[in-house]
Amino acid sequence: MVGQRIIRVAVNGYGVIGKRVAQAVAVQKDMAVAGVADVAQDWRVRAALSRGYALYGATEEHAVAMGAAGLDVSGTLDDLLEAADIVVDCTPKHLASKNIETYRRLGIRFIVHGGEKHQSTGHSFVAEANYASAVGRDCSRVVSCNTTSIIRTLSALKRHGLLDRARGTLLRRATDPWESHQGGIMNTLVPEPEIPSHQGPDAQSVDPDLDVVTMAVKVPETLAHLHYWSVQLTREASKDEVL
Structure with missing residues (x-):
C-alpha cells in the first residue's frame, strides 16, 4: 500500500491458535505475516508453507530437523524476530512466559494468549470491552x-x-x-x-x-x-x- 506502513507480524507457534492468527493477519491491508516459527516437522507446518508463510525453527536444532524433513526453512526464531515489528506468541501454555524474556531483551512488542497469567503483561484484552486501554502498550494478553x-x-x-x-x-x-x-x-x-x-x-x-x-x-x-x-x-x- 502506497504511503502506509505495513506491520510485520511474527507468529511463534503454528497450532490451533497460531494458524488462525496467521490467517487473520494475512487478510489485513496494513499487516503482513513476517513468518511462523514452530518445532514440528509434520503436516501442520507444511500447511504454513502451502499458504506462502516463511517457516522458522524455534531453535537451531529444530531448524535443522525441519530441513532434514525436507521443509524449506528460513532460519530460527531469532532471525524471524529481527524481521518483525511484533510477535504473537501462540506456543503451548507456560512456554510464552519463558519467551517473554527474549521479547523484552530484543525490544519487540508482543502478544501472549490466555494460557499465560494476567501478570505476564499486566493487561488482558477483549476488543469489545477494553480496546482503548490496549492502545500504545508494548504488550498484551488475549484471553482464552x-x-x-x-x-x-x-x-x-x-x-x-x-x-x-x-x-x-x-x-x-x-x-x-x-x-x-x-x-x-x-x-x-x-x-x-x-x-x-x-x-x-x-x-x-x-x-x-x-x-x-x-x-x-x-x-x-x-x-x-x-x-x-x-x-x-x-x-x-x-x-x-x-x-
Whole structure:
C-alpha cells in the first residue's frame, strides 16, 4: 500500500491458535505475516508453507530437523524476530512466559494468549470491552476462547443496562484433535475442583465490574466448548431485546 506502513507480524507457534492468527493477519491491508516459527516437522507446518508463510525453527536444532524433513526453512526464531515489528506468541501454555524474556531483551512488542497469567503483561484484552486501554502498550494478553466468549456475551448485556449478575457452567473440550491419543478422556467427565473455575476471575481481569461466577467440566470432545448461563437481569426484558 502506497504511503502506509505495513506491520510485520511474527507468529511463534503454528497450532490451533497460531494458524488462525496467521490467517487473520494475512487478510489485513496494513499487516503482513513476517513468518511462523514452530518445532514440528509434520503436516501442520507444511500447511504454513502451502499458504506462502516463511517457516522458522524455534531453535537451531529444530531448524535443522525441519530441513532434514525436507521443509524449506528460513532460519530460527531469532532471525524471524529481527524481521518483525511484533510477535504473537501462540506456543503451548507456560512456554510464552519463558519467551517473554527474549521479547523484552530484543525490544519487540508482543502478544501472549490466555494460557499465560494476567501478570505476564499486566493487561488482558477483549476488543469489545477494553480496546482503548490496549492502545500504545508494548504488550498484551488475549484471553482464552472461553473467557472471550464470556466477555462478548455478558458485556453486550452490560452495555445495554441489562446485566445484574451471571452464573455459568462451561463444558470444555478435553484436548486438541491430534493429541487425543496422548491424554484425551473417554466416557468420563472431569470437573474442575474449584468454584469459581479460572474463567470467571479471568473475565474480571478484562472487566473488573462483572459479577460473574463460573464452574467448568472437561468433557470427551475435541472440537468445541458449550456454555450454559443463568443471568439475572436488572429489569424485565423480552427475548428479542436480549438477543
